Amino acid sequence: MKVRLRQQSVTILAPRSVVFRIISSFGEDGLGTDAGDSPRGKDEGARLVRREGNRLLMEFHSRDGRKTYRTLEEVMLYPEERITFRHLEGPLHHSQEEFVFAELDSGTKMTHNGEIECRMRWLPGAGWTVARFYVKRRYERLVLRHMNSLKEQAEIM
Numbered sequence: 001m002k003v004r005l006r007q008q009s010v011t012i013l014a015p016r017s018v019v020f021r022i023i024s025s026f027g028e029d030g031l032g033t034d035a036g037d038s039p040r041g042k043d044e045g046a047r048l049v050r051r052e053g054n055r056l057l058m059e060f061h062s063r064d065g066r067k068t069y070r071t072l073e074e075v076m077l078y079p080e081e082r083i084t085f086r087h088l089e090g091p092l093h094h095s096q097e098e099f100v101f102a103e104l105d106s107g108t109k110m111t112h113n114g115e116i117e118c119r120m121r122w123l124p125g126a127g128w129t130v131a132r133f134y135v136k137r138r139y140e141r142l143v144l145r146h147m148n149s150l151k152e153q154a155e156i157m
Contacts, residue, residue, distance in 0.1 A: 003117065004114075011110075015103075018157055024079075046060050046061075057073075070089075072087075073086060073090075084097070093119040097112065
């Protein structure tokens, strides 16, 4: 059973085009989430595996505490409006997310929505409990950390 993530938003004092360009660059041209420029250093990053127009196959490494997680995700770019992520491989059974970008007079409002699902082979039925009471909190904290990092990047450009 899927667990909805809490909707999170940040207001960024930068134009929507700049915010979208930074988040969708995934480390290209010195922007985005290149592992060496990550707020957590070389344990985090993104690698473009394949690109077909606005459909990307991305490998992400994200750190939570002492553990680094690897995911393979399909990323769809809807220029300047939103970006969606669909989990293909990694520690979760299912993850689907989106970032939506809204123009404001003072900049851009970036909002994250998503859902996750865990399955436990060794304890069927416990996946929802683990997702709801353990993974959800950690996932939301990770997303907020990435959103705040993007905010810092965009506001200095």
